Amino acid sequence: MLGNVGEDCNNLIAVHAHQCPLLYNRSSQTVATHLWIVGELLSMKEPTTGKRDPVKLSNRLLPHVVATCFPKMHRRLKQPVSRLFFDSLESITAWEFDENERDPPKEEDIENDWQFVVSYLLPTEGSGSIRDVPNLIKQAKLVRDRRDKMLYTKESCLEFHGMLLDVIKDFRESLVALHITKREPKSPSTQDFKRKVARTMVCGYALQRLAKGAALKMHLKNLGPLLRYRPKTTISTQEEPEERDEDFETIHESVKRGDSLAMSYLDWFRLLIAHFDAVDILVGYVTGVHFRYEAISIEIVVPPPVDRGLLPWEDLFHDSTLFPTCPSPSEIDCGTTNDDILKFLYTALETLSQFERAQEAWSRGDKNGTIECFQHLKRASNVKSWVKCAERMLLKLNDSNNDNPSDEEIATEIKSVCKSTMFFAALVNDKKTSFESSFSGTLHCEACLASLLCETSLASKDILARMKVSQVSTHFYHPNLISCERDLDQLLEYQSVAAQRVNIFSLS
Numbered sequence: 363m364l365g366n367v368g369e370d371c372n373n374l375i376a377v378h379a380h381q382c383p384l385l386y387n388r389s390s391q392t393v394a395t396h397l398w399i400v401g402e403l404l405s406m407k408e409p410t411t412g413k414r415d416p417v418k419l420s421n422r423l424l425p426h427v428v429a430t431c432f433p434k435m436h437r438r439l440k441q442p443v444s445r446l447f448f449d450s451l452e453s454i455t456a457w458e459f460d461e462n463e464r465d466p467p468k469e470e471d472i473e474n475d476w477q478f479v480v481s482y483l484l485p486t487e488g489s490g491s492i493r494d495v496p497n498l499i500k501q502a503k504l505v506r507d508r509r510d511k512m513l514y515t516k517e518s519c520l521e522f523h524g525m526l527l528d529v530i531k532d533f534r535e536s537l538v539a540l541h542i543t544k545r546e547p548k549s550p551s552t553q554d555f556k557r558k559v560a561r562t563m564v565c566g567y568a569l570q571r572l573a574k575g576a577a578l579k580m581h582l583k584n585l586g587p588l589l590r591y592r593p594k595t596t597i598s599t600q601e602e603p604e605e606r607d608e609d610f611e612t613i614h615e616s617v618k619r620g621d622s623l624a625m626s627y628l629d630w631f632r633l634l635i636a637h638f639d640a641v642d643i644l645v646g647y648v649t650g651v652h653f654r655y656e657a658i659s660i661e662i663v664v665p666p667p668v669d670r671g672l673l674p675w676e677d678l679f680h681d682s683t684l685f686p687t688c689p690s691p692s693e694i695d696c697g698t699t700n701d702d703i704l705k706f707l708y709t710a711l712e713t714l715s716q717f718e719r720a721q722e723a724w725s726r727g728d729k730n731g732t733i734e735c736f737q738h739l740k741r742a743s744n745v746k747s748w749v750k751c752a753e754r755m756l757l758k759l760n761d762s763n764n765d766n767p768s769d770e771e772i773a774t775e776i777k778s779v780c781k782s783t784m785f786f787a788a789l790v791n792d793k794k795t796s797f798e799s800s801f802s803g804t805l806h807c808e809a810c811l812a813s814l815l816c817e818t819s820l821a822s823k824d825i826l827a828r829m830k831v832s833q834v835s836t837h838f839y840h841p842n843l844i845s846c847e848r849d850l851d852q853l854l855e856y857q858s859v860a861a862q863r864v865n866i867f868s869l870s
Contacts, residue, residue, distance in 0.1 A: 397660040399426060404648045405658045416649045424641045428559050428566070431637050433544065435562075436537040438634060443610050447630050450590040452527055459516040463583040464576075467511065471576035475513045478571035479505045482564070483525070492528040495521035514577035522581060526572065533565035533634070570638045573631040582624040589623040609633050665804040675789055679704045706744060710786055713743040717780050720755075724776055732776075733759050751779055 403422045408415050428435075438444060479502045486492060487499055498521040504510035514522055539558050572578045582589070610633065617626050632639070647653060679685050679700040687700055716735045723731035733756065740752035758772055 393662060396430060397662065400644070401658045401660045404644060405656075414649045416645050419645045419649065420641055423645060424563055424638070425559055427637050427641055428562050429555075432537055432540045432559075432562060435566075435634070435637060436541045438607065438610065439534050439537060441607065441610050443614055443630065444634075446591055447627060448527075448530060451523075451530075451585075451627075453590070454523070454585055454588050456520075457585055457588055459519050460584055461516070463586075464512075464514075464580045465583075467576035471574065471579070472511050474571050475511075475575035475577050476505055476508075478568060478575060478577075479513065482568040482571065491532055492525050493521075495525050497521050498525060512577075513575070514580050519581065519584065522577060523585075526578070526581070529565060529568050529572065533562070533569055536562040536565050566635055566638050569631065570635040573628070573635055578631065579628065582627050586622075586624045589627060591617045591623060591626070609636075665807055667804050676704065707786075707789065709744045710748075711790060713739055713745075713748070714783060714786050714790065716743075717776075717783055721776050721780055724773060729759065748783075755779070 400423065403426060404414075404419060406419065406422065407413055408418065483492075483502050484499070484506060495518075498513075498518040501510065501513055501515055501518040505513050536558065540562060543555065543558060613626055613629050613633070616629075617623065648658060685700050716739045720732050720735035723729075723735060736752040736755045736759070740749055740756065743749050743752070755772070755775065758775075
């Protein structure tokens with residue numbers, strides 16, 4: 363069925379338009395089928411040369427990715443994070459153009475701006491897809507003719523902003539159109555579905571070029587002081603209960619930490635077009651000079667459970683590979699030895715419980731009991747900061763003005779002191795908790811992938827022996843597996859580095 367797919371993917375699109383479980387109900391799609399299709403498309407070679415053509419492979423793979431993964435793209439644009447970012451951009455109508463905000467552009471950034479100009483901006487001039495932008499068009503023609511490298515200038519910046527908003531809206535509307543198609547009781551016509559997929563591809567390509575170009579980076583830096591991200595309440599970044607979008611959560615948390623808003627907005631743009639980047643990465647990989655396999659197998663692997671045994675922390679000090687020891691006392695003065703550190707920790711743990719007892723005593727109004735705990739700490743603790751803390755607390759507790767056992771100041775300070783002992787408390791809790799009964803995780807996915815993709819001499823044979831495969835494409839196999847423990851469209855979302863893309867308008 364897929365062997366007859368033409369260069370313009372007519373047959374593939376026709377297949378998609380009539381396979382509702384594959385297209386319209388992403389949760390019930392067979393992962394193995396999806397991976398098999400991707401492997402088949404990437405394996406295709408041109409009859410005349412016998413080689414994989416990167417342009418034609420992209421033209422075959424991208425329609426499949428858009429047709430299959432558009433629900434995820436649509437959900438991302440509906441995320442509260444996306445709405446806040448877009449609303450903030452749309453609210454900005456004027457700003458001061460600052461040439462000093464322009465970083466020295468990289469050649470690949472300049473090339474991405476050029477691709478955007480020649481493949482999208484100038485071909486769509488007057489089509490109604492974007493507003494009238496005469497100054498931007500004038501500058502774009504200079505960029506097209508290689509007479510200027512900068513698309514974003516003082517004269518074109520306002521129109522660039524309006525054009526950017528139009529492209530985002532067009533991309534969003536194209537995904538909404540596909541989403542509505544998903545809900546239709548009957549399958550759409552092949553031509554109608556093709557048009558909707560093609561529109562999403564064109565808009566996504568435009569955003570992809572902008573997100574990787576120099577113009578958008580400078581624009582966001584110019585807007586930096588005006589950018590806003592102020593959710594009124596704690597924001598939930600998952601559109602559906604069964605699916606967390608960890609990438610969007612990361613952006614949300616980075617903004618809350620006070621990271622650069624301009625960089626957060628750029629990360630947001632790149633997440634929106636992550637599926638398009640993934641096509642570039644896969645095509646670039648299989649057409650690269652280091653890829654010599656005739657066929658491609660894509661598999662999903664399940665990380666194996668790790669050893670549930672946990673090395674007691676005391677034993678770490680006797681392992682020279684983790685805590686190096688001195689060659690010999692006669693050769694070098696080691697100062698503090700591993701035995702000294704271990705003794706220090708043991709002694710500290712003997713007085714640790716006094717903090718918790720002091721908090722409990724104060725909470726029940728037992729001032730004398732609280733004082734006794736801090737007196738014991740002052741007398742017996744070997745941790746200097748704990749002794750100083752005990753001295754400070756004793757001064758406050760013995761102050762005649764602090765007879766009220768509900769004094770909020772003392773309660774707050776005792777609570778703060780208890781939190782500062784979390785490291786030592788973790789050592790104690792480790793003894794109380796059964797690691798075997800509390801841990802049910804598996805080996806980290808990156809460790810699994812590294813063991814599969816590295817050279818044989820470096821691969822972990824133990825990991826390879828324990829690896830479990832949950833979905834396998836049965837047509838081909840080769841040693842260098844492209845693998846991940848998640849669904850492929852989630853794998854695609856985490857990619858951020860792309861090879862040169864094709865001119866999307868060649869699809870028409």
